[in-house]
Amino acid sequence: MKKLKTPAIVAAGLALAIGGAAQAQDFPERPINLIVPFNAGGGTDLLIRGFAPHFAEALDGDVFVSNTAGGGGTIAAGALAGQRPDGYQLGYFSITVSTIQPQINDVPYGLDSWSPICSVAASPTVLFTSESSPYTSIEEAVEAIRAAPGTLLYGSSGPGAITHLTAVAAFKGLGVIDDVRHLPFQGSGPALQGIAAGTIQFFGDTEILMQGGGLRPLVVFNSERLASMPDVPTATEIGIEPPLNELYLWGGFFAPAGTPPEVVETLSNACGEAIASDGFQAFAEKTNTVLNYRNAADFDAFYRAQYEANGAIIEAAGL
Structure with a gap:
């Protein structure tokens, strides 16, 4: 026999739902920190500083960039993994930081430590x-x-x-x-x-x-030949089989695991708008950056597939 919900329980549920919707609608209410896991002045730092103003505009909020170097990017990643999952701190991590270091070194984060937000670049x-x-x-x-x-x-x-x-x-x-x-x-x-x-x-x-x-x-190591070098075969064409046939130097934004889905969606959509903006497209062309946007769901699937595939390469490398 079903138990009937009392008016108090229904009211509490409605309050939580309304509160969650309001939280998503109001986000962000304070500046968002984009964490670069390397020193200022490097390629990743320049990329994120070029991206930040367009991301802020898409969010209609404030964004700032900070640097936390050390451990090949693992110091910043380890610190972010332990932060509150509220969407106000995002780390820009590469394939190496997010999928390779956790499989070869003792770091305080792993496959399930993140709520992936979006990918930005991939070559x-x-x-x-x-x-x-x-x-x-x-x-x-x-x-x-x-x-x-x-x-x-x-x-x-x-x-x-x-x-x-x-x-x-x-x-x-x-x-x-x-x-x-x-x-x-x-x-x-x-x-x-x-x-x-x-x-x-x-x-x-x-x-x-x-x-x-x-x-x-x-x-x-791409799914198809590159326009810049059309005569160079892909790994698949010469007989290299998955998962060794495709390998990308990519980077994207991650938030701590448990970030509310509505916040993840807001951040992901803003990331897409920022990447598509005329200003950031011009920046990418000027710096020869290969942009590759994936929304949160697609980036999560890609990240997990990369983690597994790179595990096979790590094993082959004896690491």
């Missing part, structure tokens, strides 16, 4: 060799690796970095990961010097490196 990674190298295709590179096991090297900006995982995805996917050696550098700059000097033969990063010259792309 597929590319495996490069030197423009002066004898390898004009990925097939020639693989043939050379097999002909002299342990002789050729790929570089990275550090173990576990996206530059490391790109090369692992390529060589693991092509069955030669045990025949090529890894030489980590302290950052991408020294690694690029290494490939220019011939110290390493391969390096993975995004297509933006092509602007500097001196590099030849061999394979792109």
Whole structure:
């Protein structure tokens, strides 16, 4: 037999519902903090400072940017994970901070620590060799690796970095990961010097490196060929199977898990408006930023799929 709700209970329920709707309608009532997990002046910092005014305009509220550096981004992420889930603090985290570091290091956050808000930028990674190298295709590179096991090297900006995982995805996917050696550098700059000097033969990063010259792309980790390099095959085309066939250097905003759905929706919609604004589009074109907006639901699904896929690459990398 059903129990009848008393008028007091009904009134309380209505009050909560009205209160929640009012809270969503009034949000934001104070400034929102966009947390950059690196020092001021870097690429991520510049991106978020370029985004902030357009985000504020879309929200019809105030936004400010703060920097919390350390631990390759994990200090900021760990601190945010423990904050109140009210939507007033958002962290801009990359693929590395959100899906790789939690799987290779002891950090105070994991897969379910977040309410994803939106993705902002995403660039597929590319495996490069030197423009002066004898390898004009990925097939020639693989043939050379097999002909002299342990002789050729790929570089990275550090173990576990996206530059490391790109090369692992390529060589693991092509069955030669045990025949090529890894030489980590302290950052991408020294690694690029290494490939220019011939110290390493391969390096993975995004297509933006092509602007500097001196590099030849061999394979792109995207669902389709890039307009900027139409003759370069995708990983799928050369036989690299999922989940190693697609890899993106992406970033997006996260709030602590438990952020109210109506607040997440408000933030997600404002993010989309900001990204589509003429001002931010002009900023992206000027800085060669590849924008890729996903709303909260799509970004959550993408983030979880990336977490799983990157786990396979991490395992292949021996991390």
